[in-house]
Amino acid sequence: MEKIKVWDGFIRFFHWSLVLLIAVLYFSGEEGWMDVHFVAGYSVLSLIIARLFWGFIGSDTAKLAALLHSPKAVLNSIKSNSYTRGHNSAGSYMVLAFFCLLLVQGVSGLMTTDDILTDGPLVQYVASSWVELASSVHKLNFDILLIAIAIHILAIVVYRIRGKNLVKPMITGFSAGSELKDGEMKSGWWGFLILVVILSLVLYIWGLEPLEMLFS
Template identity: 30%
Template sequence: MKDEKRIYVWDIFVRIFHWVLVSCIFLNYFITEEGEKPHEIIGYVAAAFVVLRFFWGFFGSYYARFSTWLAGPGTVFRYLRYFKKRRIYMSHNPVAGWMMIFLMLCVIGLGITGFMMGTDRFFGEEWVENLHNIIANVMMAGVAIHVIGALYESYHEKQNLVAGMVHGYKKDLTK
């Protein structure tokens, strides 16, 4: 077996962010009751972490920055067009980068609609509750796609990307 170089890709903040968000989403979707205080607090924690991650996307470590992994439309379409011959990225691939943005926007949308439901103006408004539920369900579909994609890419790259999100390292296969 040849010597494999490992690179520190996911810094401690990105990993904490990821697992806090996983926990918040799991708890609020499957465990807590809508409208109850724990559900609200967990939702606000998730939204706050997304806001922090947004700032970290500009000021954080190299692989945490949006400029490192957020690709333009042309790059995304080329990646999809040549999918069977795609190259390996140290951070997110072009599609995964946009999935991260999508999931973070869903969390923000849930935070906003959740907040709205607690205000006098929107309390009891059916459309706000429906929108909140739609965003939650669409986000969970995105989470499922994200998990399947991470497992598929782990197989394709022959490395455990989930473990990488625990210890922060990834094999350098970009050569």
């Protein structure tokens, strides 16, 4: 069966870096390793912002416009078992939910305090009621994120049981399916370039102190 490119290099890098960084953020958050936590948190925020840019100028399968579907299409995609080039309709809403949850998590982190030693970089600029709210949101939203991750992995396992391997394309970039049509793929290097610019800026503005602590 002919192999078709479905995920460009940037989407795959984005996905697996996200998985790794969420694990790092969980452990560092729980253990109070705040320098690691801040650097990883800034990296996730930069990844998401770069991914949103890529959603406008990236490959067809990365486009944000391709993520909006009618409720009927969502139901049909749950019933059907064919390969889709890109996210299917139900998966698209999961992806949008992840983008929102990760943005809320990252932005609330900027205003979160541990009430002892460590403040997010925006704590000094906002009212204490906001800091209190953001600190609660940062904890509660993470639990919602964990539930979303569990549903995401369960869905992938269910597709696997129904004979559809979605993980391999997210690793190799290629999928096989006679019903798949070709579409426009962009070089993932442009996505990396956008990420490097955003990450450098964010680390320059907020990350120098935790980076210095990490490497001293």
